[in-house]
Amino acid sequence: MKLSFDATGQVVLVTGGASGIGAALARAVGAAGGTAVVLDVRHAEELDGAPGVEQIVVDVSDREAVVSAVEQVLVRHGHIDGLVAGAAIQPRTPVAAMGAEEWRRVLGVNLDGVVWACQAVLPSMVERRSGSIVVFSSGLAHMGRAEASAYAASKGALVAFAKSLAAEVAEHRIRVNIIAPGVIDTPQFQAANPSGGEREHWLRTTGVGTPEDVVGPLLFLLSDAATMTGSLLTRDRAYPKE
Secondary structure (H helix, E strand, C coil), X not given: CCCCCCCCCCEEEEECCCCHHHHHHHHHHHXXXXXXXXEECCCCHHHCCCCCEEEEECXXXXXXXXXXXXXXXXXXXXXXXXXXXXXCCCCCCCHHHCCHHHHHHHHHHHHHXXXXXXXXXXXXXXXXXXXXXXXXXXXXXXXXXXXXXXXXXXXXXXXXXXHHHHHHHHHHXXXXXXXXXXXXXXXXXXXXXXXXXXXXXXXHXXXXXXXXXXXXXXXXXXXXXXXXXCCEEXXXXXXXXC
């Protein structure tokens, strides 16, 4: 069975979309006839000229900046159909050595940034009685990992936040779901594992996926075919391509 997605006329906001999974999704939304608006702390030259992809440089931990960016999108397009909140950072620091600034920065981007984006898009979605929001969790939310406590804590908190939000906005026909994409070979993963040793471990066990492997599940969660809300979709293993 083959499945295709038609995003004609749809506007999808993608935070953290300058690289990795977000960039792959933005390209896919554009290729399907929609418009993907990437919010990221950097401008991605590799996305310049990609059909249906726009970019706004913004630090998602800055609430006012996020609200301003969403207002720009609404003025330009009139509506936002989907939000994929994927912006995240993952420094590796032992708890005893972690400073207050680093802890707050991780929570500011990974958790606060999702809250600000949701707050910014919800009024227009409520008015239209339509919308889909997808946030990212991680297997580390329940497994934990040495030197990744702040990242793991943020991803665990996002599950509770998203499920709570889903309960709040269901009456407005807005869906909020969570994806835990598994181990994906992204720039963030590479930066967190500069030696490559952890990658070799995952290759021998669950496998390591590509950003494109997550696009299908994300498009499904954004689509009308995903009739659930408050759900967690996990990719526990990388599927062999051949």
